[in-house]
Amino acid sequence: MIKVGFMGGTFDPIHYGHLLAAESAREACGLDEVWFIPAGHPPLKENGPLADGQTRLEMVYRAIDFQPHFRGMDVELEREGTSYTIDTVKSLMELYPDREFSIIIGSDRVNDLPQWHQINELAALVRFIGVRRAGEELKVDALPAFLQERLSIIEMPQIGISSTDIRNRRAQGRSIRFLVPEKVYSFIRRNGLYES
Ligand SMILES: Nc1ncnc2c1ncn2[C@@H]1O[C@H](COP(=O)(O)OP(=O)(O)OP(=O)(O)O)[C@@H](O)[C@H]1O
Numbered sequence: 001m002i003k004v005g006f007m008g009g010t011f012d013p014i015h016y017g018h019l020l021a022a023e024s025a026r027e028a029c030g031l032d033e034v035w036f037i038p039a040g041h042p043p044l045k046e047n048g049p050l051a052d053g054q055t056r057l058e059m060v061y062r063a064i065d066f067q068p069h070f071r072g073m074d075v076e077l078e079r080e081g082t083s084y085t086i087d088t089v090k091s092l093m094e095l096y097p098d099r100e101f102s103i104i105i106g107s108d109r110v111n112d113l114p115q116w117h118q119i120n121e122l123a124a125l126v127r128f129i130g131v132r133r134a135g136e137e138l139k140v141d142a143l144p145a146f147l148q149e150r151l152s153i154i155e156m157p158q159i160g161i162s163s164t165d166i167r168n169r170r171a172q173g174r175s176i177r178f179l180v181p182e183k184v185y186s187f188i189r190r191n192g193l194y195e196s
């Protein structure tokens, strides 16, 4: 079986925190591939993304350009309605029966796992790889036992970057250089993304 770590996200925009979390998970868990899957309509987020789906996917492609273990996928962008992970996992398992999927999530998402749609069924299908995220407390003990059993926590160099901070910096006319890969940086600037 080919081991795939699926990293879903709003990626509005993708940044070095995402890439380093993915690479840390790949190394720690011996993953063959990491797939970056931008959410069409992210669940549990108060505000929808600022950039449209194709623009966020384009930034993912630019960020992972020439990385042999990384892939960008549009499966959630093509789907109507809220992008529940259970639906994505089921369709990926059907499309790629030769692959074994796990889900890579940062600590903020680890803490809200019990609120995920059909979480019992999801946890029966996949394992979760939780990555410690700068500024977020990991509350593994607060999770129900069935989730703790399906969760591995891995470490990564703590990197306090968030897409919110990047969008805020752009709105204030501040620099985002070195927070995102150079090809994402030039794309954001060229297209005037996140300007106020
Ligand atoms: N700096 C980081 N370190 C580790 N994990 C991260 C980091 N930033 C995001 N993640 C994780 O990546 C996944 C996708 O995150 P998302 O696209 O929402 O980015 P974000 O920076 O949290 O965005 P926003 O600030 O808009 O909420 C989530 O599981 C999140 O926990």
Ligand SMILES: O=C(O)c1ccc[n+]([C@@H]2O[C@H](COP(=O)([O-])O)[C@@H](O)[C@H]2O)c1
Binding pocket: 007, 008, 009, 010, 011, 037, 039, 042, 043, 044, 045, 083, 084, 085, 086, 109, 115, 116, 117
């Ligand atoms: O399926 C759910 O109920 C669910 C609830 C919260 C988050 N997720 C997924 O977790 C990933 C990271 O979410 P976010 O909001 O931090 O970008 C993304 O793929 C979301 O679709 C999924």
